[in-house]
């Protein structure tokens with residue numbers, strides 16, 4: 001479960017490390033069912049409640065208590081894009097936070113014996129409609145809510161095989177070493193959260209094609225994103241972000257210690 005010395009050194013020098021098939025096919029099937037349950041439950045709650053709805057850069061968002069739901073950009077049929085924090089919606093994903101296959105490597109990365117949750121996002125990437133994620137760093141999203149952004153590492157767990165066609169995760173190798181980079185200035189509402197194109201060296205891009213059940217550990221400063229899902233197959237994944245113990249989670253304001 002632990003990262004080897006060479007995996008730890010790759011994480012430090014390149015800003016990411018991939019462990020293939022950490023979860024079995026059976027576990028991936030249960031994650032996929034969990035994603036389906038979460039989507040159905042949220043769509044039901046949105047229909048029957050007076051949820052707060054808003055648009056950012058034309059895209060639809062709904063807040064249900066502490067949970068933010070993003071709808072797909074081109075969706076005509078209410079497909080979800082992202083749910084955060086998904087552990088508040090589906091108990092299977094709350095249990096996953098404590099899985100030693102994720103938190104043991106995270107203890108090594110954060111150099112902390114005890115951890116807490118920062119946030120957990122479920123990204124659906126539905127077939128044909130799943131939109132891409134522009135190049136960005138996570139740190140700028142979080143720097144106003146956390147004083148230890150450098151200690152907020154992520155792990156993405158793939159529920160489906162991921163490849164270039166269905167919009168696999170991609171990173172700019174080693175870009176975390178530059179720290180916080182300037183944002184775009186193109187007039188979008190969320191412009192500042194996207195990394196300025198002059199600071200994105202696409203020649204250092206790594207497409208992370210990996211089988212279902214793989215875990216991608218990545219640094220909060222690494223420039224990353226993904227393409228649209230152009231295929232007939234989904235590309236579902238959860239991204240969990242940990243932090244040292246004792247600190248409150250991003251959205252709930254409660255401490256969710258890792259057990």
Ligand SMILES: O=C(O)CCC(=O)C(=O)O
Pocket residue numbers: 121123133138167168169224225226237239
């Ligand atoms: O799911 C993806 O393809 C990328 C997600 C991402 O970059 C993010 O949630 O910060």
